[in-house]
Amino acid sequence: MGTIESTTTSETGYTSVSRVGDYELTVDAANEEGPTPNEVLVADYVSCFIPAFRVGGDKVGFDDLGTIQVEAEADTNERDNLEAIRFSIAVETDLSNEEFDAIVERAENICHVHDALREELHAEIEMDETAL
Structure with missing residues (x-):
């Protein structure tokens, strides 16, 4: 079976940036800098x-x-x-x-x-x- 690895970082506030492989996704619980x-x-x-x-x-x-x-x-x-x-x-x-x-x-x-x-x-x- 495979393994999925992801690293997510939140520097301030409610926004976090996840890195999955070569891709990056910004998620924002406050819906100001990205989708919730x-x-x-x-x-x-x-x-x-x-x-x-x-x-x-x-x-x-x-x-x-x-x-x-x-x-x-x-x-x-x-x-x-x-x-x-x-x-x-x-x-x-x-x-x-x-x-x-x-x-x-x-x-x-x-x-x-x-x-x-x-x-x-x-x-x-x-x-x-x-x-x-």
Whole structure:
């Protein structure tokens, strides 16, 4: 199994800079110099789910889904804890509801972030039927 290593530094305030491999990410709990941790988590979830959705599509016979766009929305409570996440997915390829659902089911089993989140925070996923 692999190892993921990251170094995160906060020099002042609520901003921290994480270094993962050759990449750097600025996260700011105050949302002044970068996205908040919750915003990064939601974006990370989507960024993991899209390739999982593509693999799921390939597994059910769609080797090229074309452009995929996900509008993600999350709710937080009064303590700023995530309470719900929703994805609205638009896919360039025309999919029936049954095909979409089959791909989503496979993607949920592939996406590592989906697997890591507590079950009540798994995204509610719907198909956005507007053409891309």
